[in-house]
Amino acid sequence: MTYTCYRLTFKAESPVFIGSRKIGIIQQTKRYIPGKTIWGAITANITHGLIDNGVKYSPALYKGIGKCVEDCIRTTYFYPSKDSKDVLIPRFTKDGLQYGQIGKMSENEFESTFIKSFVSTATSGDRGAAKDESLHETEYVVNRIKSDGEYKQVNWIGYLFIKGCETDRHSLNNPSDFENIEVKYDNHSVKLIDALKQLYVGGDARYGFGRLALAPYDQSEDVFGFKIDSDSLKFNIDADKTIFSHLKLNNNDKKAYIGNIEPLVSRVYGKKGFGRDIVSYGIAFTPGTCFMDGISDIKIKSFGILEQCDPKDS
DSSP states (O other): OOEEEEEEEEESSOOOEEEEEEEEEEEEOSSSSSHHHHHHHHHHHHHHHHHHOOOOOHHHHHHHHHHHHHHHHHEOBBBBSSSSOOOEEEEEEEEEEEEEESSOHHHHHHHHHHHEEEEOOETTTTEEEEEETEEEEEEOOOOOOTTTTEEEEEEEEEEEEEOOOOSEEEEETTTTTTGOOOEEEEEEEEEEHHSSEEEEEOOOOGGTOEEEEEEEEEEEEETBBOOOOOOTTTTOOOOTOSSSEEEEOOOOOOEEEEOOOEEEEEEEETTEEEEEEEEEEEEETTTTTTEESEEEEEEEEEGGGEEEOOOTOO
């Protein structure tokens, strides 16, 4: 079934922290919002909406809605922007890491403009004394930046691919009419636009982090400059073009590239609770990696992860 593509812009109402690696006492943040994080936020809001409409809570409800969203909605990664025109996707070059599709912001400039941090420590004892060896620093992506003497809003931009689908208890209807897209569970429904009006993403929500508000949205014929087939979600990458998500590494892959590779893992719901089980998706090229030669038949899979497919596969 054909997907309808929408370009979404979210206004950052608070800073965003997406946990990355830890260096010493510094907990770094990712410079983007992964597709799985967006999927989780959408799933949570739809499920909460259904519960508010009378559906009884159960872990199975979350699991069922999550599967429905995964099957019917493909999301790209989301990237920050200071003017909603130049999306700050990373790009590895011979001159180092840069950000932006139009401009060329250096890594140092990006980090000094968009990345801040706060320091905190655990306490012990009745007097609230600092606990030994508990000092740590946490990075975050700011929601407002100072430019030309004034503060400007930071937005997050990405894409959703939506198609109609139906199972025994779940369905998604009206995929080509954004304001009337409905996710149904039995006799209850929630409009997708209501679930998207405010998302909470990433960590440290207790400090008010990760609050995004839906801003302009529209149907789109391209995704970060790429033409995507609306049936198969396949596209080709020309030489020296940047990938906008993780691209899974094939066995015996010998692509010449400038960039990085890393294990692609995430925490999921398991028998012990939320985030207690770890799922591995293998090794992947990181967003921003450039290839010396073109690559064909790249497909956008679940959670925005890219995978090179056999040309015969749909």
